[in-house]
Structure formats: structure tokens, C-alpha cells
Amino acid sequence: MSVGEADPKGLIRESYRIDAITEAECRSIFVDWALSLPVGVDAQDAIRTVLLAYEGATDHPMSVVLAQGLTREGGTPARRGGWRGRRV
Numbered sequence: 631m632s633v634g635e636a637d638p639k640g641l642i643r644e645s646y647r648i649d650a651i652t653e654a655e656c657r658s659i660f661v662d663w664a665l666s667l668p669v670g671v672d673a674q675d676a677i678r679t680v681l682l683a684y685e686g687a688t689d690h691p692m693s694v695v696l697a698q699g700l701t702r703e704g705g706t707p708a709r710r711g712g713w714r715g716r717r718v
Contacts, residue, residue: 633683636676639666645692646684653691660695674700 637643641663645656664673677699687693 631671631675631679633679635668635671636679636683637663638668639663641666642680642684642692642696646687646690651691653694656692656695659692660699664699 633643641659645651645659648655667673667676677696681693681696681700684690684693
């Protein structure tokens with residue numbers, strides 16, 4: 631996967647260019663980035679690709695957020711809302 635495919639809107643690239651960006655701001659950008667990934671793109675692969683592209687910036691808050699994104703456990707939510715949650 632190329633960096634262009636992993637970061638189609640350039641959100642991650644721009645976050646690395648912002649001086650004095652905070653981890654909270656990086657989390658917000660990360661959510662926007664994750665929602666903008668094209669259908670069929672594996673988010674874990676995209677995170678790995680972007681981390682490799684910016685491996686020299688290990689102390690950057692976005693690198694921390696991306697690394698946390700890799701360690702998060704996926705899975706099915708424990709509770710479902712709406713009619714599915716009330717269905718027996």
C-alpha cells in the first residue's frame with residue numbers, strides 16, 4: 631500500500647507539519663482520517679504504512695496516536711443499541 635492510498639486526504643501528512651500540535655488534536659485528526667479511508671482499505675495496514683513513512687518522527691504526538699491505533703483491540707461491541715439490543 632502506498633502512502634497516498636493510506637492517507638488519501640493528506641490529513642496525517644499535514645498533522646506532522648503542524649508545529650506544537652497536541653496529542654488531543656492528533657486524536658481528532660486520526661478520527662477524521664479513519665472515517666475518510668476508502669471502503670475496503672484495511673485501517674491496520676494503512677496505519678502501518680503511515681507509521682513507516684514517518685518513522686523518523688517517533689516523538690511526534692501523531693506517531694503516538696497511530697501506535698495506539700495499532701494496539702487497540704478490535705472486535706464486536708458488547709452492547710447493541712436500538713431494536714437489536716432489545717430483541718430476545
